[in-house]
Amino acid sequence: MRIAVCIKQVPDTEARLRLRKDGRWVDEEDLPFVINESDEYALEEALTLAEKTGGEVVVLSLGPARVKEALRKALALGAQRAVHLQDEAFEGGDAPATARALHAALSRESFDLVLTGSQSDDNGYGATASVLAGLLGWPHAWLVMGVELEEGGASLKVVREMESGMNEIVRIATPAVIEVQAGINHPRYASLKGIMQAKRKPQEVLTAADLGLDPAVVGAAGSRLEVVSVAFPSTGAGAQMIEGDAATAARVLVEKLRNEARVL
Amino acid sequence: MSEDLMSKKIWIVTQHRDGKLHRMSREAIAAGQQLAQALGASAEAVILGSGIDGLAAEIAGYDLAAVHTADHAALADYTPGGYVSALAPALAAARPDFVVFPHTYQSVDYVPLLAQRVDAGLLPEVTSFENGDDGLVFTRPVLAGKMVSRVRVRGEGTVLLSVQSGAFSADSAATGSAPVAALGLGEVTADREILGVEEVAEDQVDLSKADVIVAVGRGIGGADKMAPARELAELLGAEIGASRPVIDSDWLPRDRQIGSSGQTVAPKLYIAIGISGAIQHLVGMKGSSVVVAINKDPKAPIFNVSDYGIVGDLHEVLPELNAKIRELKQAG
Ligand SMILES: Cc1cc2nc3c(=O)[nH]c(=O)nc-3n(C[C@H](O)[C@H](O)[C@H](O)COP(=O)(O)OP(=O)(O)OC[C@H]3O[C@@H](n4cnc5c(N)ncnc54)[C@H](O)[C@@H]3O)c2cc1C
Numbered sequence: 001m002r003i004a005v006c007i008k009q010v011p012d013t014e015a016r017l018r019l020r021k022d023g024r025w026v027d028e029e030d031l032p033f034v035i036n037e038s039d040e041y042a043l044e045e046a047l048t049l050a051e052k053t054g055g056e057v058v059v060l061s062l063g064p065a066r067v068k069e070a071l072r073k074a075l076a077l078g079a080q081r082a083v084h085l086q087d088e089a090f091e092g093g094d095a096p097a098t099a100r101a102l103h104a105a106l107s108r109e110s111f112d113l114v115l116t117g118s119q120s121d122d123n124g125y126g127a128t129a130s131v132l133a134g135l136l137g138w139p140h141a142w143l144v145m146g147v148e149l150e151e152g153g154a155s156l157k158v159v160r161e162m163e164s165g166m167n168e169i170v171r172i173a174t175p176a177v178i179e180v181q182a183g184i185n186h187p188r189y190a191s192l193k194g195i196m197q198a199k200r201k202p203q204e205v206l207t208a209a210d211l212g213l214d215p216a217v218v219g220a221a222g223s224r225l226e227v228v229s230v231a232f233p234s235t236g237a238g239a240q241m242i243e244g245d246a247a248t249a250a251r252v253l254v255e256k257l258r259n260e261a262r263v264l
Numbered sequence: 265m266s267e268d269l270m271s272k273k274i275w276i277v278t279q280h281r282d283g284k285l286h287r288m289s290r291e292a293i294a295a296g297q298q299l300a301q302a303l304g305a306s307a308e309a310v311i312l313g314s315g316i317d318g319l320a321a322e323i324a325g326y327d328l329a330a331v332h333t334a335d336h337a338a339l340a341d342y343t344p345g346g347y348v349s350a351l352a353p354a355l356a357a358a359r360p361d362f363v364v365f366p367h368t369y370q371s372v373d374y375v376p377l378l379a380q381r382v383d384a385g386l387l388p389e390v391t392s393f394e395n396g397d398d399g400l401v402f403t404r405p406v407l408a409g410k411m412v413s414r415v416r417v418r419g420e421g422t423v424l425l426s427v428q429s430g431a432f433s434a435d436s437a438a439t440g441s442a443p444v445a446a447l448g449l450g451e452v453t454a455d456r457e458i459l460g461v462e463e464v465a466e467d468q469v470d471l472s473k474a475d476v477i478v479a480v481g482r483g484i485g486g487a488d489k490m491a492p493a494r495e496l497a498e499l500l501g502a503e504i505g506a507s508r509p510v511i512d513s514d515w516l517p518r519d520r521q522i523g524s525s526g527q528t529v530a531p532k533l534y535i536a537i538g539i540s541g542a543i544q545h546l547v548g549m550k551g552s553s554v555v556v557a558i559n560k561d562p563k564a565p566i567f568n569v570s571d572y573g574i575v576g577d578l579h580e581v582l583p584e585l586n587a588k589i590r591e592l593k594q595a596g
């Protein structure tokens with residue numbers, strides 16, 4: 001089975017965020033980046049499926065130069081090849097604009113399956129991969145918590161998360177786009193051998209021109225959404241912030257919970 | 265007639281299951297009505313399914329210019345193919361300016377596909393909008409709720425927009441009396457075979473009845489670092505709950521998860537330890553009476569829904585807190 005995995009590199013959720021000077025995004029200088037959480041699970045699922053079927057895993061990522069690090073990690077984990085969509089023209093895209101670029105890159109080869117995460121931890125559209133499925137003309141499923149190959153890979157039994165603690169089990173035909181939800185598996189760690197091998201694995205770089213894409217249909221130029229500004233939500237509105245060292249804060253909290261909130 | 269003179273139109277696509285409107289359908293109606301008012305547009309609702317007259321009549325009790333029904337056997341169960349094939353021709357014909365959806369697991373599954381099919385703009389998870397100096401500006405969370413993005417729509421054509429849970433109050437939806445009419449349907453085809461549904465966590469601990477919940481997040485740092493939180497729970501006679509990453513990492517079993525894909529709780533006291541406060545977690549616990557948050561990040565969104573907050577390292581604060589509560593109990 002030939003499987004493509006779309007991974008996005010996003011700011012580490014632990015990172016302290018600062019506003020960029022223009023106020024339209026966070027300052028990326030010195031910001032630690034990681035592979036998007038659900039994408040890590042998608043990669044693990046792809047590697048497992050490929051091991052079962054003796055297939056190949058190709059990772060794709062659209063983003064600036066820093067993205068190479070995420071791709072290298074995916075190669076170290078076991079992906080065979082990496083494709084980096086790197087072009088100023090790709091930057092700042094909304095879900096449809098990013099999907100157009102990914103679609104152009106994926107269409108150059110033939111895949112049986114495209115695995116992605118369910119949602120990016122930065123833009124959080126939850127939409128890029130579904131638009132991609134539409135462009136490919138393939139069925140898809142969002143929020144996938146289980147994938148099982150049927151009929152030698154002609155169809156998939158997919159467990160899909162629903163609200164209120166239920167899962168839906170559906171059958172869809174392949175080729176398909178599967179949008180993996182965090183928690184589906186236990187992502188592996190890279191081995192030293194994997195890290196060494198990654199250095200020799202092919203990493204291809206593609207620009208809009210390489211893909212024959214009009215720069216006007218991708219990135220910020222190709223987006224219907226335009227970010228005016230970003231801001232921190234007004235923090236602590238209504239919350240009493242308790243100051244002091246750990247011992248003091250603990251003492252004051254207990255007093256307040258007992259005498260003010262009357263819950264102790 | 266020029267664009268400006270043509271009247272603007274908002275559609276609202278409602279959602280239902282087991283014969284009942286989804287809670288967020290009313291929030292979407294409220295949002296659609298408010299958007300229509302801000303733009304001087306008319307608001308019309310849509311409902312898809314099979315045998316949906318009763319639900320359509322219920323929606324017709326809101327102040328809407330029309331309720332459109334897409335009633336078809338292939339829409340009895342939700343599939344993205346079915347919903348997109350029903351809605352795409354209708355949107356292409358009616359060309360509404362905005363289509364408002366509740367931001368649910370179901371809508372996120374198919375709305376992007378619909379946007380691709382009809383070449384519409386896509387604006388997920390809106391929390392508010394304002395028609396001010398910058399034009400019509402929408403807000404939506406980014407970076408897992410740590411920041412808010414203000415976005416504007418550019419270009420021509422329909423925009424599909426979803427509204428976040430709780431952002432618009434269902435009670436603010438204006439009532440009225442709307443005419444119901446069937447939507448012209450082309451070929452409607454389901455594209456998934458539904459094999460069944462299963463419960464995620466069987467034999468689950470029912471956290472909804474707990475009076476006190478001690479909830480731990482990724483900040484706890486590992487299954488082996490749980491002892492002080494467990495001690496706090498024991499001292500308070502509380503149940504242990506958790507955010508999703510704690511469960512995904514196997515630090516606690518799935519039946520301890522709180523949030524949109526876990527349990528919904530409403531204890532008298534909820535103590536959130538090392539939880540950032542992403543919306544998917546908040547929807548599961550915002551009914552709590554008193555919320556305490558302990559987090560090392562002063563900007564963590566959990567503080568926005570808290571009554572008491574301590575900024576600090578949980579590994580330092582928890583032992584102190586346990587000691588103080590033990591003292592209190594000994595004093596009687
Ligand atoms: C469709 C969907 C459904 C989801 N369903 C759910 C759900 O049901 N429930 C749920 O919880 N999430 C759910 N999520 C995930 C959700 O979006 C967040 O990713 C998740 O809630 C984050 O969990 P967290 O706050 O524990 O982790 P993080 O966001 O990583 O936050 C960890 C926090 O711990 C703090 N911290 C770290 N170390 C310390 C320390 N030493 N002392 C004090 N504080 C510390 C950090 O400052 C940070 O605020 C869902 C996501 C999606 C896309």
Ligand SMILES: Nc1ncnc2c1ncn2[C@@H]1O[C@H](COP(=O)(O)O)[C@@H](O)[C@H]1O
Binds near residue numbers: 008039119125
């Ligand atoms: N720039 C990107 N490069 C590679 N994959 C991406 C990119 N943006 C989004 N994706 C994929 O699409 C999924 C959903 O992203 P989003 O629509 O931003 O929530 C992610 O989990 C990734 O798998």
